[in-house]
Each structure stands twice: as structure tokens, then as C-alpha cells.
Amino acid sequence: MTTLDVKNMQVVYEHPKSLVNISSHYCPGCTHGTAHRLVAETIDEMGLNDTTIGVASVGCSVFTYNYFDFDFVEAPHGRAPAMATGVKRVRPDRVVFTYQGDGDMISIGTGEIVAAAGRGENITVIFINNANYGMTGGQMAPTTLPGMKTTSSPNGRDVENMGYPIKASELLATQEGASYVVRRSLHDAKNIRKAKKAIRTAFETQLRGLGFSMVELLSTCPTNWHMTPNDAAQWLEENMIPYYPLGDYKVHPLVSEIKF
Amino acid sequence: MTRELWKGNDAFAESAIRAGLQAYFGYPITPQTEALEYMSARMPELGRPFLQAESELGAINMVYGAACAGVRVMTSTSSPGTSLMMEGLSYIAGTEVPMVLVDVVRGGPGLGNIAPSQCDYNQMAHGGGHGDYRPIVFAPASVQETVDIVYEMFDIAEKYRTIGVVMIDGSIGQMMEPAEMPPMKELRKEIPDWAVRGGSGNNKRTLTSIYLDPADMEKTNLRIMRRRQQIEKNEVRYKEYFMDDAKIAIIGCGSAGRVSLSAVRNARAKGLPVGLIRPISVSPFPTKLVSEIADSVDNILVVEMNSGMMLDDVIMAVQGKTQVEFYGRMGGLIPFPEEIMAEIERISKGSEPLCDHPRNVWLDRMDSIMAR
Amino acid sequence: MPLQGTIVVDDNLCKACELCVQSCPVHVIALNNDIITPRGFHPAYLVKEGCTGCGICAIVCPEAAITVYREKRAEK
Numbered sequence: 065m066t067t068l069d070v071k072n073m074q075v076v077y078e079h080p081k082s083l084v085n086i087s088s089h090y091c092p093g094c095t096h097g098t099a100h101r102l103v104a105e106t107i108d109e110m111g112l113n114d115t116t117i118g119v120a121s122v123g124c125s126v127f128t129y130n131y132f133d134f135d136f137v138e139a140p141h142g143r144a145p146a147m148a149t150g151v152k153r154v155r156p157d158r159v160v161f162t163y164q165g166d167g168d169m170i171s172i173g174t175g176e177i178v179a180a181a182g183r184g185e186n187i188t189v190i191f192i193n194n195a196n197y198g199m200t201g202g203q204m205a206p207t208t209l210p211g212m213k214t215t216s217s218p219n220g221r222d223v224e225n226m227g228y229p230i231k232a233s234e235l236l237a238t239q240e241g242a243s244y245v246v247r248r249s250l251h252d253a254k255n256i257r258k259a260k261k262a263i264r265t266a267f268e269t270q271l272r273g274l275g276f277s278m279v280e281l282l283s284t285c286p287t288n289w290h291m292t293p294n295d296a297a298q299w300l301e302e303n304m305i306p307y308y309p310l311g312d313y314k315v316h317p318l319v320s321e322i323k324f
Numbered sequence: 325m326t327r328e329l330w331k332g333n334d335a336f337a338e339s340a341i342r343a344g345l346q347a348y349f350g351y352p353i354t355p356q357t358e359a360l361e362y363m364s365a366r367m368p369e370l371g372r373p374f375l376q377a378e379s380e381l382g383a384i385n386m387v388y389g390a391a392c393a394g395v396r397v398m399t400s401t402s403s404p405g406t407s408l409m410m411e412g413l414s415y416i417a418g419t420e421v422p423m424v425l426v427d428v429v430r431g432g433p434g435l436g437n438i439a440p441s442q443c444d445y446n447q448m449a450h451g452g453g454h455g456d457y458r459p460i461v462f463a464p465a466s467v468q469e470t471v472d473i474v475y476e477m478f479d480i481a482e483k484y485r486t487i488g489v490v491m492i493d494g495s496i497g498q499m500m501e502p503a504e505m506p507p508m509k510e511l512r513k514e515i516p517d518w519a520v521r522g523g524s525g526n527n528k529r530t531l532t533s534i535y536l537d538p539a540d541m542e543k544t545n546l547r548i549m550r551r552r553q554q555i556e557k558n559e560v561r562y563k564e565y566f567m568d569d570a571k572i573a574i575i576g577c578g579s580a581g582r583v584s585l586s587a588v589r590n591a592r593a594k595g596l597p598v599g600l601i602r603p604i605s606v607s608p609f610p611t612k613l614v615s616e617i618a619d620s621v622d623n624i625l626v627v628e629m630n631s632g633m634m635l636d637d638v639i640m641a642v643q644g645k646t647q648v649e650f651y652g653r654m655g656g657l658i659p660f661p662e663e664i665m666a667e668i669e670r671i672s673k674g675s676e677p678l679c680d681h682p683r684n685v686w687l688d689r690m691d692s693i694m695a696r
Numbered sequence: 697m698p699l700q701g702t703i704v705v706d707d708n709l710c711k712a713c714e715l716c717v718q719s720c721p722v723h724v725i726a727l728n729n730d731i732i733t734p735r736g737f738h739p740a741y742l743v744k745e746g747c748t749g750c751g752i753c754a755i756v757c758p759e760a761a762i763t764v765y766r767e768k769r770a771e772k
Contacts, residue, residue, distance in 0.1 A: 068701075070702065073701075073749075073765035073766055074768050075764070075765060076701070076751045076765065076766045077751040077755070077764040078754075078763045079709075079763065080760060085706075087711075087735055088759065093711070093715055096758070097758025097760070098756070104760075113524040117522055120532070135522055135523050135524075135529050136520070136530045136531075137388075137389065137419075137520055137530075137532070138415075138419070140411055140412065140415050146378075146382040146385035146389070147385045151389040151392065152389075153349075153390065154346060154347045154373055155521070175379055175381065175382065176382055176385070179378030253719055253752040256755050293713040294718045
């Protein structure tokens with residue numbers, strides 16, 4: 065193999081500056097890592113390293129503050145949007161975002177997220193939807209698909225007893241205070257690129273004071289889905305996207321004019 | 325400053341503002357809603373953040389966020405709301421950031437009623453949320469005292485990086501009394517070093533209450549407990565009335581103490597050697613004082629508007645050195661001075677040693693008490 | 697003729713999830729069975745020639761373990 069001299073080559077992709085260079089506790093192939101990387105890239109590109117305060121939530125990402133090189137606070141389960149509100153209201157010149165999973169945001173946290181969206185709180189929410197409660201071992205989440213087996217729905221989610229999954233983007237997009245609510249996916253390179261653009265748009269929305277922004281990221285959970293990372297990516301494409309269609313659910317006219 | 329007629333809830337709101345309150349997040353709940361409404365007008369007037377949250381859960385977490393950002397922040401609520409806030413309070417304590425809470429207590433448990441009570445005593449003075457910590461809890465007995473204590477509480481909470489609770493019963497929140505407001509403090513511009521403000525690298529700060537390694541958790545617990553020791557040494561407060569030659573000591577805080585004072589004055593007028601200790605700090609409790617009093621009095625009567633919660637602190641402090649009895653009204657009822665007077669007269673005539681816990685002795689008498 | 701590229705995988709970060717292996721459009725990435733990383737994984741590496749520096753492997757990598765280089769386009 066020819067050894068290429070990297071000194072004379074351009075760097076096409078590298079580890080983002082505001083992502084701490086340590087090995088994370090996330091499982092191999094878990095797209096939490098991908099989401100973290102995209103947020104870190106965005107913060108770097110926008111030069112927000114010293115003006116951002118992140119709000120961590122409870123789930124696999126409870127230690128997310130170890131992986132970002134900027135200020136963070138830790139919220140109780142589900143309360144991150146309220147905590148972010150507290151920070152943003154007293155420090156409106158800072159960029160404040162929450163990073164939440166599906167159990168955190170749309171189960172125990174339903175009250176807080178709906179209220180924040182309703183108020184048009186000028187924060188950004190990164191919502192990781194992997195259809196189960198990962199940290200506690202794979203129980204049913206509000207986003208678990210009908211028929212999907214989890215440790216607390218061992219025979220598959222039975223909609224008669226356990227009801228239907230909650231579609232967070234659709235729900236929050238109906239609020240007038242929500243300015244940018246979109247759903248993207250992290251299952252392949254093309255969609256990851258689109259997700260990155262959406263995350264950038266969300267942070268730009270906040271910077272311009274245009275209201276509440278949320279990017280829902282369909283994500284894999286190889287361990288609790290009992291699949292390899294590649295199979296999990298395929299499963300997501302075949303099963304989750306039909307139920308949770310990708311797209312822009314709310315884009316305020318002023319947000320659609322944002323160019324970067 | 326002139327004395328003006330102030331409603332308790334409005335008064336503590338104004339006092340907090342003068343103490344340099346930088347943000348208020350709250351939720352309506354009787355009997356403290358006037359404080360929220362007062363803040364909703366006054367805070368925006370002064371250009372300071374105010375928000376009515378979606379619930380007490382939302383409110384306490386907004387307070388948590390603002391506290392992490394290093395600003396003077398408070399909320400106020402009443403008993404059912406306090407229960408909702410317990411989770412947030414525990415997190416705030418575990419993160420070691422300061423805040424002030426005013427708890428305007430009403431009848432309970434459950435939805436209870438909107439009448440005044442002291443039945444949050446256990447929840448606040450003996451608890452405050454899960455985990456190894458106790459908040460500082462002061463119990464004023466008048467509108468002026470509430471104003472003074474709220475004004476000071478921000479400094480105290482910040483000094484110890486802890487939660488400062490001002491616990492009043494619903495009647496103090498609702499009553500109107502003359503009060504003098506303290507001077508308006510300038511808003512602080514600097515934030516404490518531990519506060520998050522946006523920083524990276526060596527300037528990155530993380531505020532969390534999770535310590536997965538038990539050894540790290542214990543270090544945090546120890547840090548919190550050592551500050552608690554300082555609090556117990558420095559922040560005990562109480563008032564004594566007619567105690568110099570007292571043979572019977574009434575112990576009551578807040579409105580229960582105030583009503584008892586009327587009874588004590590009546591009793592003294594009749595020549596009965598009775599005095600009153602009115603704890604202002606119930607956490608830390610004036611244990612040393614009560615223990616010393618136990619050496620010189622023959623009887624202690626604890627008076628509360630609950631089922632006997634401060635009673636347990638008194639029993640512990642007295643260590644069996646003298647007889648402790650209890651008188652309480654529950655469910656939102658306030659005892660009248662005549663009721664306390666009847667107890668004083670009963671005890672003065674000579675009381676048998678109790679053969680059961682003072683609470684049970686009182687409960688056995690409750691039927692006849694309620695029939696009065 | 698596409699530009700030549702190369703990747704450098706950080707062995708401390710790679711968890712051998714194989715997302716890059718599957719995503720590489722020219723199939724030049726594999727896990728290196730001769731190496732075990734400090735965390736116990738066989739890390740990804742360029743197993744043959746043909747990398748174009750497209751960056752897809754780095755885009756799908758959840759650990760940000762891959763640095764992608766590409767030849768600079770020749771000056772006119």
C-alpha cells in the first residue's frame with residue numbers, strides 16, 4: 065500500500081474541538097456518539113464554545129457533560145427544558161440547549177417540553193429517539209413501536225393495553241411558540257449530513273431569538289435491539305421511518321430565510 | 325422608611341426584591357398566590373426575569389437552572405406544591421447551589437384545604453427531599469418578621485451554598501400587618517466562581533448532583549454535612565418571653581407561638597409562672613436551649629398546628645429531664661389563646677407523669693377538646 | 697480519476713462497530729484482527745488501496761475516531 069503523506073493533504077474530516085477526546089461509555093455503534101459529534105461540530109463552526117451552556121438529562125446520555133468541552137448542568141429526569149428555561153431567562157445572551165432521550169423528554173418530561181414549546185422558549189432541544197429506555201436496560205418507551213418487543217413488553221407492544229407511540233415532533237409542531245421542529249435520522253451518511261444541517265439551523269434559530277427549536281433524531285440502540293450496529297441502522301430505516309416520517313414539521317418563515 | 329400595611333404574601337415578595345432577587349419562577353397555589361401575582365407585576369417593572377411555570381415541577385427546575393447560573397433566585401409555594409418541589413430541592417442540595425423557598429403551609433395531607441397549618445414541619449425541617457441533607461428552615465411569626473427573615477435568607481443560603489426555607493402558615497401569608505420594608509439592594513453583577521456562565525477548556529464548569537462512585541458521593545455528603553455543622557453552630561435563632569422564673573415552658577413557633585404568647589401574658593397576669601420559647605430556626609433546632617430549659621422547668625407544653633412534629637425535636641432535646649406535653653390543632657385550625665390557657669391552668673394544677681407518648685395523651689383528649 | 701485519500705483511525709476511540717466498514721463506498725475498510733485496542737476492540741483500518749477521502753466513514757463514525765485526508769486538487 066502506498067503510504068500517502070498526510071502533511072500535504074487537506075483534512076476532510078476530523079475530531080471536533082469541543083468534543084472531548086476520550087472514549088465514551090456509549091455502546092459500539094450507538095448513534096448517541098454521532099449526535100454528540102454533530103452538536104460539537106456545530107458549536108465549533110459557529111464559534112459558540114465559550115457562550116454555550118448545555119443541559120444534560122437522565123438516560124444513557126446522563127454523562128454527556130463529560131464529552132463536551134463547555135459548561136453543562138445536569139437536570140432531573142424530564143426537567144431539562146424547565147432547567148434550560150431557568151438558565152436562558154437569567155442569561156439570555158448564552159446559547160442554551162438540552163440533550164434528551166425519548167423516556168426523558170416525552171414520558172416523564174411531557175409537561176416540561178410541551179410548556180417550553182408553548183412558551184416559545186428560546187432554547188434548542190436535541191431529541192434522541194431510539195424507541196426504548198436504553199440506560200435502564202431496554203424497557204418500553206413512549207416511542208416504542210406497536211408490536212416491538214422490549215423488556216417490559218416482552219410479547220410486543222400491545223396497543224390495546226399499552227397504547228400508541230407518541231410522535232413528539234408532530235405534537236410540538238402544533239404549538240405557535242415552536243419555530244423549528246424537524247425530524248431527521250442518523251442511520252446513514254446521507255441522513256447524518258441532513259441532520260447536521262438541521263442542528264445548525266436550530267442553533268441559528270436560537271441565536272436570532274426566533275423561538276423554540278427542536279431536532280428529533282431517529283437513533284439506533286444496537287444493544288437493546290439485540291442487533292449489530294449495521295443491522296440496527298437498517299432496522300431503523302425499515303421500521304422507524306415509516307412510523308416517524310422524516311421531515312420539517314414546523315418552520316417559521318423567518319427560520320426558512322436563515323442562510324449559512 | 326415608613327411602616328405601611330402589608331399583606332404577608334406581598335410583603336415577602338417585596339422584601340425578596342429588595343434583597344436583590346434576580347429571578348422568580350413560581351406557580352399559583354392558595355394561600356400564597358398573591359406572591360406570584362405581586363412578582364408578575366413588580367419583577368418586569370424592574371426588568372428582572374419572572375415566569376409562571378407550567379407546574380411546581382417546572383418552577384423548581386427553573387430555579388435550579390438559574391441557581392446554577394449564579395443568580396439570586398427564589399420560588400414560593402404551599403404544601404402540595406412543596407411536595408412536588410421535593411425532587412428539585414434534593415437535586416439543588418446535591419448540586420450545592422443556593423436558593424430561597426417560601427413555603428406557605430396549608431392543611432393536609434393530600435389536597436387538604438387552604439386554611440393555615442404547620443403540617444409541613446416534618447417535610448421541611450426533618451426532610452426536604454431524598455438524600456443526606458437538611459435545608460435551613462426559619463419560621464417567622466409576623467409579617468415584619470417574615471420580611472426581615474426573607475431579606476436575610478439569600479445571604480445565608482449563599483454563605484452555606486444551601487437551600488434557605490422560610491416557612492410560614494397560611495394566616496401569615498394572608499394577614500395584613502404594619503411592616504417596614506428594608507432598603508433596596510443593588511443587583512449583584514458578579515457571579516460566584518462555581519456558577520456556569522459559558523466557558524471551555526480550563527474554564528469549563530459542570531454542575532451536577534450525580535456521583536456514581538460511592539467514594540466521590542461520600543466526599544460530597546461530607547462536604548454538605550460539614551457545612552451543616554457550621555449552620556448548627558451559627559444559625560440557631562429563637563425568642564424567649566417571661567422565661568427567667570418560669571416553671572412551665574410553652575414551646576411554639578410561628579402562629580402557634582404567637583397565640584401561645586397571648587395565653588402566656590394572660591397566665592402571667594393571673595400569677596402563673598409560665599414562659600414561652602418561640603424557635604425561629606426550626607432547622608437547626610435550638611436543641612441546646614431547650615435542653616437547658618428542661619433543667620429548670622417542671623413542665624414543657626409544645627403547641628403546634630399539626631399532629632406533633634416539632635414535638636419530636638423537643639422530646640429529643642429534653643432527654644427525659646422533665647415532663648413534655650403536647651397541644652395541637654390540625655386540618656387548618658388555629659388554636660385560640662383560651663385553649664392554651666386551659667392547658668396552662670390544667671398543668672399548673674399539677675399533672676400526673678405521662679404514661680404514654682405525649683402525642684397519644686393529647687389524641688386521647690382530642691374528643692373533649694373538639695367538643696369545646 | 698478520483699483524488700486519493702487516506703484515513704487515520706484513533707485506536708483509543710474506535711469500538712469496532714463496523715458502521716464505517718459497511719458504509720465505505722469503495723470497501724477499503726476492515727477491522728484489524730492483528731491489533732487489540734486498550735478497550736479490547738479490533739480497530740478499523742484501511743485494508744487496501746482505493747480510499748478517495750470521501751469522508752463517509754467519518755460521517756457515520758459515532759466515536760469521531762476517523763480523520764480523513766484527501767489529496768489537494770492540482771493547481772491549474
